[in-house]
Amino acid sequence: MTTLLVAEHNNEILNTATNKALTAALELENDVHVLIAGHNCRQVAEQASKLSGAAKVLMADAPHLANHLAKEMAALVTSLMPNYKAVMSTATTTAKNFMPRVAAMLDVAQISEIISVKAPDTFERPIYAGNAIQTVQSTDSKLVITVRTTAFASAEEGGSAEIEDVVVPDPIGISSFVKEELSKSDRPELVAAKIVISGGRGMQSGDNFQMLDSIADKLGAAVGASRAAVDAGFVPNDYQVGQTGKVVAPELYIAVGISGAIQHLAGMKDSKVIVAINKDEEAPIFQVADYGLVADLFDAVPELDKELDKLS
Amino acid sequence: MKILVPVKRLVDYNVKIRVKADGSGVELNNVKMSMNPFDEISVEQAIRLKEAGQAEEIVVVSIGPQKSQETIRTALAMGADRGILVQTDDFVEPLAVAKIIKAIAEQEKPELILLGKQAIDDDSNQTGQMLAAMLAWPQGTFAYNLEYANDKWIVTREIDGGLQTVELDVPAVVTVDLRLNEPRYASLPNIMKAKKKPIDEKTPADYGIDISPRLKVLNTAEPPHREAGVIVDSVAELVDKLKNEAGVI
Numbered sequence: 064m065t066t067l068l069v070a071e072h073n074n075e076i077l078n079t080a081t082n083k084a085l086t087a088a089l090e091l092e093n094d095v096h097v098l099i100a101g102h103n104c105r106q107v108a109e110q111a112s113k114l115s116g117a118a119k120v121l122m123a124d125a126p127h128l129a130n131h132l133a134k135e136m137a138a139l140v141t142s143l144m145p146n147y148k149a150v151m152s153t154a155t156t157t158a159k160n161f162m163p164r165v166a167a168m169l170d171v172a173q174i175s176e177i178i179s180v181k182a183p184d185t186f187e188r189p190i191y192a193g194n195a196i197q198t199v200q201s202t203d204s205k206l207v208i209t210v211r212t213t214a215f216a217s218a219e220e221g222g223s224a225e226i227e228d229v230v231v232p233d234p235i236g237i238s239s240f241v242k243e244e245l246s247k248s249d250r251p252e253l254v255a256a257k258i259v260i261s262g263g264r265g266m267q268s269g270d271n272f273q274m275l276d277s278i279a280d281k282l283g284a285a286v287g288a289s290r291a292a293v294d295a296g297f298v299p300n301d302y303q304v305g306q307t308g309k310v311v312a313p314e315l316y317i318a319v320g321i322s323g324a325i326q327h328l329a330g331m332k333d334s335k336v337i338v339a340i341n342k343d344e345e346a347p348i349f350q351v352a353d354y355g356l357v358a359d360l361f362d363a364v365p366e367l368d369k370e371l372d373k374l375s
Numbered sequence: 376m377k378i379l380v381p382v383k384r385l386v387d388y389n390v391k392i393r394v395k396a397d398g399s400g401v402e403l404n405n406v407k408m409s410m411n412p413f414d415e416i417s418v419e420q421a422i423r424l425k426e427a428g429q430a431e432e433i434v435v436v437s438i439g440p441q442k443s444q445e446t447i448r449t450a451l452a453m454g455a456d457r458g459i460l461v462q463t464d465d466f467v468e469p470l471a472v473a474k475i476i477k478a479i480a481e482q483e484k485p486e487l488i489l490l491g492k493q494a495i496d497d498d499s500n501q502t503g504q505m506l507a508a509m510l511a512w513p514q515g516t517f518a519y520n521l522e523y524a525n526d527k528w529i530v531t532r533e534i535d536g537g538l539q540t541v542e543l544d545v546p547a548v549v550t551v552d553l554r555l556n557e558p559r560y561a562s563l564p565n566i567m568k569a570k571k572k573p574i575d576e577k578t579p580a581d582y583g584i585d586i587s588p589r590l591k592v593l594n595t596a597e598p599p600h601r602e603a604g605v606i607v608d609s610v611a612e613l614v615d616k617l618k619n620e621a622g623v624i
């Protein structure tokens with residue numbers, strides 16, 4: 064039996080989260096076919112064909128798939144499922160939107176945000192914002208799984224899978240795409256960055272995030288934020304790291320003016336090295352930090368900026 | 376217009392949960408329970424739509440033990456009109472929850488079902504999407520803004536890259552994200568009034584739904600513990616350690 068992996072992409076570039084989900088998919092010990100669904104997305108299919116371990120790339124190209132609307136994606140994936148034992152995707156907002164729809168149409172449970180594969184039907188997943196890890200075994204005939212990609216290594220390149228066009232079901236309608244307002248940034252994506260620097264309520268304003276931007280540019284880092292900073296309107300929602308925002312696991316995570324609520328820790332505590340800068344020495348963030356600096360961030364961050372200049 | 380709002384009773388978000396030593400699950404006895412925070416946001420949004428004259432009736436549904444009635448009462452005290460308790464002591468997975476709500480939706484015929492995007496106990500983030508699929512209704516997940524205009528629901532969604540706006544035919548399923556609104560506290564007079572609002576009591580069997588789980592929970596464990604590291608005295612020391620000890624910059 065074969066596993067279908069639904070790729071995350073923007074019709075131009077394959078999101079690297081897919082490479083990590085492929086590693087998880089290969090642990091099911093089946094062939095993996097990668098589905099590229101979108102519009103004018105052949106270049107993405109070509110990128111996917113190079114992933115080592117992908118046995119085949121399926122391309123579903125149609126105007127009504129351009130924006131990955133849930134019902135159209137679910138209809139497509141479900142139409143392919145007679146040939147597959149399992150369907151997997153990344154735990155990104157796109158796949159979280161359509162994957163449960165697929166599960167419902169197949170009348171099976173979805174297993175959300177797996178962090179390890181124990182056996183081809185048994186998985187570990189975090190519950191209670193990562194404060195407990197549950198091991199679950201599926202009893203369903205088919206598996207529908209989303210993958211917390213920070214928990215898996217990236218699949219290598221070096222493959223040359225054939226690309227096959229698939230028949231796309233007719234559009235369903237009933238909902239339509241209006242617009243997208245995407246944050247523009249030259250920095251790496253938050254979930255893929257090797258270094259992340261995040262600000263919390265202690266930043267006091269959106270303007271003050273420029274201090275973090277400057278450091279991010281010197282380190283090649285992405286900038287994130289706690290929920291408190293997003294709720295206060297300092298930065299847009301897509302900066303949020305935490306239980307309900309993005310889960311990151313970079314080499315280095317620098318938390319600035321973040322107290323360390325459980326919900327925030329859930330999104331970053333698997334980072335390799337954690338640095339906390341906070342003037343409150345009792346802040347819970349220090350309990351997970353490898354290096355803590357008890358200091359006023361408005362002194363420490365400009366100083367950090369200068370120290371980094373000395374390195375280069 | 377009628378709005379259906381499913382709510383879940385679970386461990387209060389401020390409680391530090393305790394994993395049982397035998398691996399059988401998370402301790403739920405003698406722990407403070409509350410309404411799922413995302414569900415409070417969906418109740419609030421339904422009430423705002425009613426206050427704006429866009430909805431006439433708000434029906435709240437909860438599936439769970441008898442005590443879930445308290446959670447329904449909370450929603451009624453905030454301003455919902457009546458409740459339906461689907462009583463069961465068994466653990467109900469999102470797939471079965473969606474089936475029960477579907478059956479209720481077929482009886483109640485709401486124009487909108489508003490749900491929290493996920494419950495903060497199992498963090499599944501599935502029920503709304505499954506429900507929309509079963510009803511063959513459009514869905515708008517992770518709502519940041521919700522408006523009704525020209526016989527459509529216009530939902531602005533929080534997505535990884537920013538915001539996305541979609542237009543949905545009526546009826547629709549919408550799941551709410553954190554920033555849609557700030558839920559109100561119920562006033563004492565409204566808490567008193569809520570005690571007189573009706574709550575229907577049902578069971579999953581009344582709707583002919585099989586709630587047997589599809590996933591076997593083999594174990595529940597504490598996550599790996601992360602030890603606190605060292606406190607450094609200066610920024611210079613921090614940079615030195617990051618470069619020469621950790622080797623990450």
